[in-house]
Amino acid sequence: MQAKLRAQANQHSIEFMLVGAVCLCIIMAFVILRDSVISVVETALVSIAIFSILLGFLKSQQPYYSIVLGTQSVVYIHKFGRWKIAFDNVHSSGVPKAGEAPELLELNAVGIKLVSIDPFLLALKPRLAGKLLIEQRHIFLQAVKMHCKNGNCPSEWLIESDEYSSDSGQVYTGLIAMFANRMHNLKTLTGYDLLLPANVLDRDIWRFSYLLNRWKLDPAQVVKNLLEEQATNEQM
Structure with missing residues (x-):
C-alpha cells in the first residue's frame, strides 16, 4: 500500500500552455488584421504569452508524482532518478x-x-x-x-x-x-x-x-x- 503525491511544480502545466497559446493567437490575429505596427503593450503581452507557454512546458517535464509514501519506505522521484529511504x-x-x-x-x-x-x-x-x-x-x-x-x-x-x-x-x-x-x-x-x-x-x-x-x-x-x-x- 502506497500513496503517490504530486508536486506543486508539476501542476497546471497544460493550463499554462493552453492559456499562453490562446492569448498569443488572439494577439497576433488582432495585430495582423489591424495591419499596423505592433505596439509596446502588445509586445509585452506577446512576451507574457510566450513565457506562459515556456513555463507550462517546463512544468510538464517534471515527474507527475514526486513523492511515493509507502508503509515501508519514502521515495523521492526526480526527472534524473530517484532516491529511497527505508522506514x-x-x-x-x-x-x-x-x-x-x-x-x-x-x-x-x-x-x-x-x-x-x-x-x-x-x-x-x-x-x-x-x-x-x-x-x-x-x-x-x-x-x-x-x-x-x-x-x-x-x-x-x-x-x-x-x-x-x-x-x-x-x-x-x-x-x-x-x-x-x-x-x-x-x-x-x-x-x-x-x-x-x-x-x-x-x-x-x-x-x-x-x-x-x-x-x-x-x-x-x-x-x-x-x-x-x-x-x-x-x-x-
Whole structure:
C-alpha cells in the first residue's frame, strides 16, 4: 500500500500552455488584421504569452508524482532518478533552521534526518547526486550565510571534496562523496541530512513535515488517510 503525491511544480502545466497559446493567437490575429505596427503593450503581452507557454512546458517535464509514501519506505522521484529511504532509516523530519537565536532563518524545504547514511548513499546514483548538488546549492548557501556573517566560512562548506569516509568506515569517491560531504555539512548547519525543496512537495513545508512525522509514528494509517483523501478529491 502506497500513496503517490504530486508536486506543486508539476501542476497546471497544460493550463499554462493552453492559456499562453490562446492569448498569443488572439494577439497576433488582432495585430495582423489591424495591419499596423505592433505596439509596446502588445509586445509585452506577446512576451507574457510566450513565457506562459515556456513555463507550462517546463512544468510538464517534471515527474507527475514526486513523492511515493509507502508503509515501508519514502521515495523521492526526480526527472534524473530517484532516491529511497527505508522506514527504519528515517529518524525524524522538520523545517530546517539556520543561524543563531534570535536570528534564525527557516529554509524553504523539509529536512530529513537519517539513522544511517550508508544505506542511502550506497543506493544513490551519481547522476542524481550531481543534479541535486546543483539544484539545492542555493538553499544550502542560505544556511551557510547565516553561520558565516563575519565572512569566515570553512572552505569545505563551499567546495565539497570528492572523498568521504562515513562513521562506519565506508569510503566514497566522486559525486557520491561530494553529496555525502554536502549531507555532513548540512547536518552540521541544520541537524538534517537531506532536503526536500518546497517545489517538489504537494503541500506547504510545515504540513509536509507534520505528515512525515505522523507517518513515522503510524505509516499504515497515514498512507490509508492519504489514499482516502485522494479518492475524495477525485470524486469532487
